[in-house]
Amino acid sequence: MKRISTSLVSIIIVLIIFFPVFVIFEWAFSTIWYGTSLFPTQLGFRSFVQVIQAGLGKSLILSFTIAPLVVLFSAIISIPAAYIIGTKDIKSKRLIENLFLIPLIVPPIVSGIGILSIYTQLGLIGNYMAIVLVHMIGATPYMFRSVEASFESIDPSIEEAARVLGATRLRTILKIYLPLVTPGLLSGSVFAFSWSLNEFLLTLLLGLPNIVTLPVFLYRYVGGYYISPGPASAISVFLIVPSLFIVYLMEKYIKSEYVAGAGIKG
Amino acid sequence: MSTILIKNLKKYYGKVLASSIEALEIKDGEFFTLLGPSGCGKTTTLRMIAGLISPDEGKILIDGKDITNFPPERRNLTMVFQNFALFPHMNVFDNVAFGLRMRHMTEKEINIRVMEMLKMLRIEELANRRIEQISGGQQQRVGVARAIAPHPSVVLFDEPLSNLDAKLREEVRYELKELQRKVNITAVYVTHDQAEAMTLSDRIAIMQAGIIIQIGNPKEVYFTPANAFVASFIGGTNFIDGDVEKEISQDRVLFRSNDGLLIEARKGMINNYDSKVLLVRPEAVELRRSSENGIKGTIESKLYLGGSLEYRIRIGKNSTLKTFSPSVNDVGDVNSNVTVVIKDAVVIKR
Numbered sequence: 001m002k003r004i005s006t007s008l009v010s011i012i013i014v015l016i017i018f019f020p021v022f023v024i025f026e027w028a029f030s031t032i033w034y035g036t037s038l039f040p041t042q043l044g045f046r047s048f049v050q051v052i053q054a055g056l057g058k059s060l061i062l063s064f065t066i067a068p069l070v071v072l073f074s075a076i077i078s079i080p081a082a083y084i085i086g087t088k089d090i091k092s093k094r095l096i097e098n099l100f101l102i103p104l105i106v107p108p109i110v111s112g113i114g115i116l117s118i119y120t121q122l123g124l125i126g127n128y129m130a131i132v133l134v135h136m137i138g139a140t141p142y143m144f145r146s147v148e149a150s151f152e153s154i155d156p157s158i159e160e161a162a163r164v165l166g167a168t169r170l171r172t173i174l175k176i177y178l179p180l181v182t183p184g185l186l187s188g189s190v191f192a193f194s195w196s197l198n199e200f201l202l203t204l205l206l207g208l209p210n211i212v213t214l215p216v217f218l219y220r221y222v223g224g225y226y227i228s229p230g231p232a233s234a235i236s237v238f239l240i241v242p243s244l245f246i247v248y249l250m251e252k253y254i255k256s257e258y259v260a261g262a263g264i265k266g
Numbered sequence: 267m268s269t270i271l272i273k274n275l276k277k278y279y280g281k282v283l284a285s286s287i288e289a290l291e292i293k294d295g296e297f298f299t300l301l302g303p304s305g306c307g308k309t310t311t312l313r314m315i316a317g318l319i320s321p322d323e324g325k326i327l328i329d330g331k332d333i334t335n336f337p338p339e340r341r342n343l344t345m346v347f348q349n350f351a352l353f354p355h356m357n358v359f360d361n362v363a364f365g366l367r368m369r370h371m372t373e374k375e376i377n378i379r380v381m382e383m384l385k386m387l388r389i390e391e392l393a394n395r396r397i398e399q400i401s402g403g404q405q406q407r408v409g410v411a412r413a414i415a416p417h418p419s420v421v422l423f424d425e426p427l428s429n430l431d432a433k434l435r436e437e438v439r440y441e442l443k444e445l446q447r448k449v450n451i452t453a454v455y456v457t458h459d460q461a462e463a464m465t466l467s468d469r470i471a472i473m474q475a476g477i478i479i480q481i482g483n484p485k486e487v488y489f490t491p492a493n494a495f496v497a498s499f500i501g502g503t504n505f506i507d508g509d510v511e512k513e514i515s516q517d518r519v520l521f522r523s524n525d526g527l528l529i530e531a532r533k534g535m536i537n538n539y540d541s542k543v544l545l546v547r548p549e550a551v552e553l554r555r556s557s558e559n560g561i562k563g564t565i566e567s568k569l570y571l572g573g574s575l576e577y578r579i580r581i582g583k584n585s586t587l588k589t590f591s592p593s594v595n596d597v598g599d600v601n602s603n604v605t606v607v608i609k610d611a612v613v614i615k616r
């Protein structure tokens with residue numbers, strides 16, 4: 001009885017999560033479909049051809065180069081900060097942690113309007129690195145929290161042992177902490193990556209005309225008065241597939257390898 | 267192998283004086299123990315020597331060199347931790363090799379040295395195991411091997427056995443002693459376990475509230491404790507109130523108890539101004555048949571402990587003596603009279 005109800009619940013959850021995804025795939029790979037039947041009338045690549053001709057390639061390159069840069073830079077900022085706040089007795093620890101969350105609380109439209117006036121003055125509208133920076137506003141808090149939690153879970157005497165055995169502070173971070181915080185770094189990277197990949201509002205506001213990332217590109221087909229589900233779904237496929245792939249990689253490689261020996265305090 | 271010299275070292279936590287060491291010299295190759303109750307400042311002192319916390323005042327010299335402001339990695343000392351503090355992402359071999367790699371030894375030298383250490387601690391078959399795949403006792407052996415492998419000038423131990431169960435503790439304690447003899451390291455060892463301190467140490471410093479009360483070899487601190495605190499921290503005690511009646515010789519006195527008993531005793535470390543008390547260790551009390559000569563007493567209580575009997579003997583209105591005797595040597599029941607012979611007593615500061 002219990003087994004049946006758990007599998008029933010699992011099936012319902014999977015359906016809720018995957019039904020929209022399934023419909024997206026149907027739209028993306030249909031040539032003729034009015035959305036009134038369960039399956040497309042005719043399958044084909046028409047929508048893909050349409051979006052490729054409209055400039056999908058450039059958006060793909062933009063999205064998938066900006067996201068890794070956002071991950072890289074937010075990691076570079078987060079690791080030292082998380083090391084100090086996560087392992088040292090800092091007086092205003094909680095305050096600093098909460099400061100890092102402010103970007104997530106302020107609505108993007110509010111910060112967007114603020115940044116818009118600054119960027120306009122500085123002539124940074126449509127600038128590639130300026131968009132990377134803007135994505136970092138939302139991505140860094142995730143990266144920081146995740147890496148900091150990893151640092152916090154490591155027994156402080158492990159650092160002391162390394163120091164006493166002859167490692168400088170830098171070598172301790174590289175040889176001891178970095179391998180131990182890898183799980184946090186990876187999950188932080190996943191969050192930061194998908195944040196950047198999915199960021200829409202700020203990129204739309206500050207990136208045009210040059211920086212048309214996938215979500216902004218997609219907006220052409222769903223914005224305004226008319227919706228064009230075929231092309232929009234074709235673009236969505238490029239947002240969904242990498243995310244699913246990352247989740248798969250995380251499941252496969254991270255859990256067993258690192259989490260087991262991560263020096264979690266007893 | 268090295269000497270450590272500490273001068274006027276002080277560390278405050280807020281207003282609490284956590285450790286204050288006026289002068290201390292730890293000799294080359296010595297096994298030196300800081301012993302004392304919880305919170306007396308042992309760890310604080312050790313961590314200042316390690317460079318993990320910096321003192322508010324004072325100096326630390328190793329082999330004559332002032333290292334007070336050196337970071338831990340430049341002091342050429344290592345440490346064994348209470349919770350082992352092994353690197354969880356490395357196997358046993360790499361843990362032991364860590365200090366050698368930091369010293370830029372070649373992989374060939376490292377291989378030889380690590381296997382030698384693992385063999386010495388009888389864990390060579392564990393070289394490729396992950397840390398979470400070995401037992402607590404084995405983990406602490408890895409901790410010891412890791413600390414000794416780089417041949418540091420000093421090895422610091424902070425209660426390395428307290429996370430092991432009683433039987434294992436004794437086993438590893440014995441191994442530590444053997445190891446220290448073999449490799450002849452200068453060791454500073456922190457513990458609150460007096461048995462550990464007695465069996466391992468060349469000299470013991472007994473600490474209380476941040477201050478060293480007495481330094482001496484195990485025999486000295488046991489037989490001639492500086493005061494009642496030291497006496498009761500190390501071993502069983504009987505205290506008899508009274509005062510020195512007169513000096514018999516340079517190191518012996520006659521002690522008069524408040525009940526009027528006269529007992530000959532060693533003079534200990536007292537001076538004239540101290541308020542005094544007589545210390546009689548339970549094993550220095552011998553019980554005889556009441557017909558024999560000596561102090562007269564009555565058995566107030568008697569407990570069977572299996573192999574031995576614990577007696578409490580009343581020898582005056584205000585004084586009783588606790589003592590043990592083998593259960594095969596029963597001298598009488600409660601309320602019967604016995605003769606007490608005190609074989610050794612020492613006058614100490616209250």
Ligand SMILES: Nc1ncnc2c1ncn2[C@@H]1O[C@H](COP(=O)(O)OP(=O)(O)OP(=O)(O)O)[C@@H](O)[C@H]1O
Nearest residue numbers: 279282284302303304305306307308309310311458
């Ligand atoms: N980080 C700290 N902050 C504030 N007070 C501290 C700190 N570390 C130690 N103390 C205080 O300093 C004193 C000495 O502590 P220490 O840890 O040296 O004692 P210990 O002898 O090692 O005790 P134990 O046997 O319990 O380990 C104690 O009163 C303790 O409360």
Ligand SMILES: [Mg+2]
Nearest residue numbers: 308309310424
């Ligand atoms: Mg301690």
